[in-house]
Amino acid sequence: MKQQVSSTVNGEPVEFLCAADETLLEVLRDRLSLTGTKEGCGTGDCGACSVLLDDRLVCSCLVFAAELEGRSVTTVEGIATPQALHPVQQKLLEHAALQCGICTPGVVVAAKALIDANPEPTEEETRYWLAGNLCRCTGYDKIIRAVMDAAAEMRGATS
Amino acid sequence: MSEAISEAGAFRQIGTRPIRPDGLDKVTGRANFGADFSLPGMLHGRFLRSPHAHARIRSIDITAALAVPGVKAIVTGKDFPDVAPGDIEGGEGGGDYHDMAVNVMARDKVLYHGHAVAAVAATSTRAAEEAVRLIEVEYEPLPVLLDIDSAMAPDAPLLHDHLYTEGLPEKPARPSNVAQVMESTRGDIEAGFAEADVIIERTYLTPTVHQGYIEPHACLARWGQDEQSTVWCSTQGSFDVRSMTARVLDMSISRLKVIPTEIGGGFGGKTTVYLEPVAILLSRKSGRPVKLVMTREEVFRASGPASASKIKLKIGAKKDGRLTAMSAWLAYEAGAFKGSPMVPGVMCVFAPYDVPAFKAVGYDVLVNKPKVAAYRAPGAPQALFATESAMDELARVLNMDPIELRLKNAVRDGSQASYGPKFNAIGMEACLQAAREHPNYKRPLGPNQGRGVAVGFWFNVGMQSSAEIHINEDGTATVIEGNPDIGGSRASMALMAAEELGIPYQDVRVLVADTEAAGFTNVTGGSRVTFATGMAVIEAARDIISQLKARAAALWNVDVEMVDWVDGKVVARPGVNVEADPLTLADIAGQAAKTGGPLLGRASLNARGAGPSFSVNLCDVEVDPDTGKVDVISYTAIQDAGKAIHPSYVEGQMQGGAVQGIGWALNEEYIFSAEGIMENAGFLDYRIPVASDLPMIDTQIIEIANPGHPYGVRGVGETPIVAPLAAVANAVNAATGLQMTELPMSPPRILAALEAAKG
Numbered sequence: 001m002k003q004q005v006s007s008t009v010n011g012e013p014v015e016f017l018c019a020a021d022e023t024l025l026e027v028l029r030d031r032l033s034l035t036g037t038k039e040g041c042g043t044g045d046c047g048a049c050s051v052l053l054d055d056r057l058v059c060s061c062l063v064f065a066a067e068l069e070g071r072s073v074t075t076v077e078g079i080a081t082p083q084a085l086h087p088v089q090q091k092l093l094e095h096a097a098l099q100c101g102i103c104t105p106g107v108v109v110a111a112k113a114l115i116d117a118n119p120e121p122t123e124e125e126t127r128y129w130l131a132g133n134l135c136r137c138t139g140y141d142k143i144i145r146a147v148m149d150a151a152a153e154m155r156g157a158t159s
Numbered sequence: 160m161s162e163a164i165s166e167a168g169a170f171r172q173i174g175t176r177p178i179r180p181d182g183l184d185k186v187t188g189r190a191n192f193g194a195d196f197s198l199p200g201m202l203h204g205r206f207l208r209s210p211h212a213h214a215r216i217r218s219i220d221i222t223a224a225l226a227v228p229g230v231k232a233i234v235t236g237k238d239f240p241d242v243a244p245g246d247i248e249g250g251e252g253g254g255d256y257h258d259m260a261v262n263v264m265a266r267d268k269v270l271y272h273g274h275a276v277a278a279v280a281a282t283s284t285r286a287a288e289e290a291v292r293l294i295e296v297e298y299e300p301l302p303v304l305l306d307i308d309s310a311m312a313p314d315a316p317l318l319h320d321h322l323y324t325e326g327l328p329e330k331p332a333r334p335s336n337v338a339q340v341m342e343s344t345r346g347d348i349e350a351g352f353a354e355a356d357v358i359i360e361r362t363y364l365t366p367t368v369h370q371g372y373i374e375p376h377a378c379l380a381r382w383g384q385d386e387q388s389t390v391w392c393s394t395q396g397s398f399d400v401r402s403m404t405a406r407v408l409d410m411s412i413s414r415l416k417v418i419p420t421e422i423g424g425g426f427g428g429k430t431t432v433y434l435e436p437v438a439i440l441l442s443r444k445s446g447r448p449v450k451l452v453m454t455r456e457e458v459f460r461a462s463g464p465a466s467a468s469k470i471k472l473k474i475g476a477k478k479d480g481r482l483t484a485m486s487a488w489l490a491y492e493a494g495a496f497k498g499s500p501m502v503p504g505v506m507c508v509f510a511p512y513d514v515p516a517f518k519a520v521g522y523d524v525l526v527n528k529p530k531v532a533a534y535r536a537p538g539a540p541q542a543l544f545a546t547e548s549a550m551d552e553l554a555r556v557l558n559m560d561p562i563e564l565r566l567k568n569a570v571r572d573g574s575q576a577s578y579g580p581k582f583n584a585i586g587m588e589a590c591l592q593a594a595r596e597h598p599n600y601k602r603p604l605g606p607n608q609g610r611g612v613a614v615g616f617w618f619n620v621g622m623q624s625s626a627e628i629h630i631n632e633d634g635t636a637t638v639i640e641g642n643p644d645i646g647g648s649r650a651s652m653a654l655m656a657a658e659e660l661g662i663p664y665q666d667v668r669v670l671v672a673d674t675e676a677a678g679f680t681n682v683t684g685g686s687r688v689t690f691a692t693g694m695a696v697i698e699a700a701r702d703i704i705s706q707l708k709a710r711a712a713a714l715w716n717v718d719v720e721m722v723d724w725v726d727g728k729v730v731a732r733p734g735v736n737v738e739a740d741p742l743t744l745a746d747i748a749g750q751a752a753k754t755g756g757p758l759l760g761r762a763s764l765n766a767r768g769a770g771p772s773f774s775v776n777l778c779d780v781e782v783d784p785d786t787g788k789v790d791v792i793s794y795t796a797i798q799d800a801g802k803a804i805h806p807s808y809v810e811g812q813m814q815g816g817a818v819q820g821i822g823w824a825l826n827e828e829y830i831f832s833a834e835g836i837m838e839n840a841g842f843l844d845y846r847i848p849v850a851s852d853l854p855m856i857d858t859q860i861i862e863i864a865n866p867g868h869p870y871g872v873r874g875v876g877e878t879p880i881v882a883p884l885a886a887v888a889n890a891v892n893a894a895t896g897l898q899m900t901e902l903p904m905s906p907p908r909i910l911a912a913l914e915a916a917k918g
Contacts, residue, residue: 019285029195031195033587034188035188035191035194035195036187036188036189038194038374038423039187039190039194039375039452040371040373040374040375040423040455040842041455041841041842042454042455043455043841043842045841045842045843046373046454046455047668048373052882075188076186076187076188077188077189079187080187085183085186085187089186089187090186092181092186093178093179093183093186094174094178094750095807096179096805096807096808096810096811097648097694098182098185098186099424099645099646099647099808099811099812099815100372100373100374100421100422100423100424100425100645100646101181101184101185101190101421101423102192102372102421102423102424103188103372103373103423104185105186105188108186123855124851126850127850127851127853128850128851130850130851131849131850131851131852132849133850134373134842134847134849135373135850136370136371136372136373136424136426136815136847137424137646137811137815137817137818138811138814138815138818139811139813139814139815139816139817139848139853139856140814140818140848140849140850140853140855141820141855141856142807142810142811142814143850144855145852145855
C-alpha cells in the first residue's frame with residue numbers, strides 16, 4: 001500500500017506516492033529524477049546522499065520518504081541559483097577539490113550546511129563536520145581548503 | 160627542475176590551473192554516473208550470492224522465484240556459454256577469460272563467499288529481492304583456504320582440480336593452488352651476502368584491502384531483437400568492457416556498444432566486468448532494459464579487492480651503507496582465480512636500488528576470497544612496504560640518515576633497472592634531495608612522535624590511444640577521446656589541445672565518447688591517460704596544424720614549405736613575400752569551405768616511452784601509548800611528474816594516493832571468519848580515512864622531463880600509493896621503538912606489540 005506525501009523539494013511543492021519502507025534517497029532518485037544525490041553505501045556511512053531536511057543535514061538513505069509530509073528538502077540540485085554557483089561549488093572547482101566527483105554532491109550540501117551554521121569554521125571544525133563525507137580520491141586536503149575559502153569569501157573577507 | 164619546451168616555444172597554458180571542463184556538472188549534480196541512467200520499461204536486477212566460501216553446487220531451483228509477481232527473467236550459470244581459457248588482454252592486472260566468465264556467474268562450484276549464483280530481473284527491486292530469497296540452492300560445502308600458508312601447504316585442498324603451476328621448468332605432476340612462480344635474479348647473491356657487514360631479514364605481511372571507490376559498480380543494458388546490445392556503465396575502460404563482455408557471452412564485438420558514464424572512482428577496481436554480461440543476458444531473456452547496481456556490501460564481498468601478501472625479505476650491506484645483495488620471497492593472494500599482481504611485485508621490489516646481486520621469487524596463490532582486481536600500482540605497495548621497511552631498519556642499525564642511505568644506493572640515469580631496461584632521465588635522486596632539504600624533514604619531533612621516510616616507484620605504461628579534434632566554424636575545438644575521466648583528465652586534454660592549437664583553454668571542449676564514436680583506446684589505468692592519450696591529442700592537434708599550413712599556403716599561393724606555425728598562427732617564413740596577415744586557426748576555420756572543407760585532426764598510437772616515476776614520502780606520526788592509536792601529524796609527498804600539465808590534479812593524485820596508503824597502513828583490512836565470511840563488509844567497519852583523521856598533505860612536484868613525451872609528461876596516478884605504507888610504518892616504529900612488520904598498524908595490534916615489548 002502506498003502513501004501520498006506532500007512536501008517541498010528545492011523550493012517547489014512536490015507530491016509523490018511511496019511505499020512505507022521507501023527511503024528519501026529512493027524517492028529523490030527514482031521517483032523525482034533528482035539523481036544528483038548519490039548512493040555510496042545505503043547505510044549512512046559515506047555521506048554521498050547528504051541532503052538538507054528542513055535545513056538539517058541528513059543522510060537521505062536513512063530517512064523514510066513518508067517522513068517528508070509537510071517538510072522541506074534541499075538537494076544538490078537546489079544549491080546554486082540560476083545565475084550563479086554557490087561559493088562552495090565555485091571554490092571546489094577553483095581548488096580542483098574533486099577528482100571523480102561522486103562524493104561532491106554530498107560535500108556541497110554538507111559544506112553549505114556547515115557555513116550556514118558556522119560562518120567562520122576552523123580547519124579542525126571543517127574536518128570534523130565533513131568527517132561523514134567519505135572521499136577516496138582527494139585525501140581531503142583541497143576539499144578542506146575550498147570549503148574554508150568559500151566561508152571566507154561569504155564573510156566578505158579576502159582569502 | 161627542468162622545463163620541457165613545446166615546439167611552439169615556452170608553454171603558454173601547460174602548467175596553469177584552469178577549472179575542469181566538466182566541473183559545473185559535477186558540483187551541481189548534473190553529471191550522470193553509472194546508476195543514474197534509466198530507460199522506459201526498465202527492470203531492476205538483484206543477485207543471489209553464495210553463502211559459502213567454497214562449495215559444490217548440487218542443484219538450483221528457480222521455480223518459486225519465477226512465480227513472484229513482477230519477475231521477468233532469472234539467469235544462472237547454465238545460461239552462460241562455456242568460455243575457453245585465454246589470457247585477458249588490455250585490462251589491468253592478470254587473469255583468464257574462462258575464469259572471468261566463471262567469476263561473473265558460478266557454474267559447478269562457488270569459490271568465495273559472495274560469488275554470484277543467480278540473478279533476477281523484475282519490475283521492482285523489492286520483487287527481485289523477494290525472488291532471490293526464493294531461489295533454492297543445494298550446496299555441498301568444501302574446505303576453505305583463507306591464507307597463503309594453508310593454500311601453499313603440500314597437502315592443501317584444491318580450489319581448482321586442473322590448475323598446474325606455471326613458470327616451473329616442467330609441468331608439475333600434481334595440480335596446486337599456486338598458479339605461477341616467477342624468478343628474477345642478477346649477480347652472485349651468495350657472494351653478496353657473504354660480503355655484507357649487516358644483514359636485515361624479516362617477514363612482512365599485508366592484509367586484503369579494497370580500492371574503496373565511493374560509487375558501487377552499476378550498469379544498464381538493453382538487448383534488441385536485432386542482437387545489438389547497448390550498455391551504459393561505470394568503467395575505467397569501455398573498450399575492455401566490450402571485449403570482456405563479448406568474450407563472456409560468446410558474441411561479436413560489433414554486437415555491443417558500451418557507453419561509459421561518469422565514473423565514481425576505480426583505482427584499478429573498475430577494469431574488469433562483473434555486471435555487464437549478466438545484465439545483457441537478463442535483458443535478452445526478458446526483452447526489457449535491465450539495470451544492475453551493487454550494494455556496498457556486494458562491492459566488498461564480490462569485487463576488487465587487492466592482494467594480501469607475505470614477503471620474506473633479506474638485504475645485506477657494508478658498514479658504509481652500500482647494498483651488497485637483496486633477496487625476496489613474495490607470495491600474493493590472487494583470490495579464487497589466478498592473476499594476482501605478483502609479476503609486477505617481483506619486477507619492482509628492488510627497482511629503486513642499484514644492487515649488484517639480487518634474487519626475487521614470486522608466487523601467485525589462490526585462496527577462497529574474491530578474485531583480486533588491480534589497485535593503483537598493483538603489487539608495488541606490498542613489495543615496497545617490505546623493501547622500504549627493511550631499508551629503514553638498515554639505516555637505524557647503521558646509524559645512518561635514511562635519506563642518505565637511499566641516496567647512496569639510488570638508481571640513477573644509466574643504472575640497469577632490476578626489471579631490465581637502463582634508466583634514463585629518472586627522478587629518484589632529485590626526489591631524495593628535495594626530501595632532505597624539505598622543512599618538514601627538519602621539524603623537531605615531540606614525545607611519542609616519530610618520522611618515517613620511504614621511496615615509491617611505478618613503471619607506468621603507454622598502450623593504445625586514439626584522439627580526434629574537430630574544429631568548429633569559429634575556430635573553437637572539440638576533442639573526442641575514449642578514456643573515462645576519473646580524475647580531471649578532460650582538463651589535461653583540453654590544455655594540451657589548446658597549447659598546440661594556440662587557442663584559449665575555454666575554447667576546447669572534451670568529449671569522452673562511446674565505443675562506436677571514439678577510436679580504440681585502452682583502459683584508464685597504468686597512469687597512462689595524460690601520457691598516452693595526451694600524446695594522441697597533441698598529435699591530432701599537430702595533424703590539424705599541418706592542414707592549416709597547407710590551406711594557408713594554398714590561399715597565399717605559395718609552397719607549403721614556405722609557411723610556418725608560430726604562436727598560434729600560420730606565418731610566411733622569413734624572406735617569403737606574402738602580402739597577407741598571419742592566419743589564426745579561427746581565420747582558416749572561417750574559410751574552411753573555401754580551403755578544402757571541415758577541419759578534422761586525428762591520431763592513433765601505441766605509445767612507447769612511458770617514463771617510470773619515483774617518489775619520496777615523509778610522514779610524522781604520534782602514537783598514543785595508552786590506546787595504540789596513531790595520528791598522522793604531518794605528511795609530505797614528493798614526486799617526479801615529468802611535466803605537470805595541470806598541477807592541481809597532479810597534487811590531487813599525490814594527496815589521494817597518500818591517504819589511501821595511510822588507510823592501508825593504519826586501518827584497512829578484510830576481517831574473515833573461519834568460514835571465509837567477511838565480517839566487516841561496510842564503510843562503518845571497513846574504515847577508510849575520513850577528513851578528521853588527517854592533516855593537510857603537503858606536496859612537491861619535481862619535473863624531470865620524460866624524453867618519451869612531447870611535453871615531458873610521465874604518469875603520476877599510481878606511484879603516490881606506493882611509498883605511504885612503509886613511510887607510515889617506519890614512523891610508527893620510530894615513535895614506539897618497535898619493529899613491527901605487519902599491516903595494518905591498528906590500535907589493537909600496536910597495543911599488543913607495546914605490551915609484548917614491555918615483557
